[in-house]
Amino acid sequence: MFDASAPAPRLQRSTGAAHVVMGPRGLVDLAQSGSAKAMLPRMTAGLPEIAFLNTSGGLASGDRLSFAVTLQPGARVLATTQTAERAYRAKAAPARAEVRLAVGAGGWLDWLPQETILFEGSALCRDTQVDLAPGAGCLLLEMIVLGRLAMGEEPARIRFRDRRTVRRDGRLIHHDALALDDAALLRRNGPALLGDARALATLAVVAPHAPDLLARARAVLDEPGVAGAASAPPGRLVVRCLARDDWPLRRQVIRLLAALRPDPLPRIWQV
Incomplete structure (x- = not known):
């Protein structure tokens, strides 16, 4: 018979790490372990691409995932993910994900993960x-x-902490953080919060010419069903968008990317 007094089984946790080093002529080094994989599709146009994948199918309590890209001087690369990442129910410790991106002198990186x-x-x-x-x-x-x-899903219990920092020569030049939890969702209709939105996007360009892109960004912030705004602090362009559904949001993001960059979208994206 089932013994209710027996200790709960210890669940196996997923861990993975993938690190890609690229130079101006292509791949220099690739290391991957566990559930993290990196693929380099053969490209005929646009930037060379890196597509990261979490083979565990999602992140649950205690999982750990790490993606990293290092670009040597002069390298220009686009990095994305093969599919949307999913964060599932966590009964104990949160899942942890880290992204480490290093761009050498004169280089450029588009970090365009899916949702x-x-x-x-x-x-x-x-x-x-x-x-x-x-x-x-x-x-x-x-x-x-x-x-x-x-599927009619309206999450009411979430613990989400997301932080993005950009440094140049060790000096902090951009910091963006988001925290969502049960309390924040309860007061979501308050000023500067989500309202009825269920999908949100943040796009940041960090480069000396970034403020020059402000007019282009604002010109395409008119996708039906999406509320968006753009600002241009020194050396940056920051765009934020909110939508009730993810498809209008994705259409808006695609239009922004087309306006702000000369290269094709990631080949792996479904558009």
């Missing part, structure tokens, strides 16, 4: 750190979706 879906009861802490050398720049995108609207 992160936060399910009911999920707990995820994510930290993205970017180190830029002199003359280097980057474009950073993050898309967050609360549950699946088509």
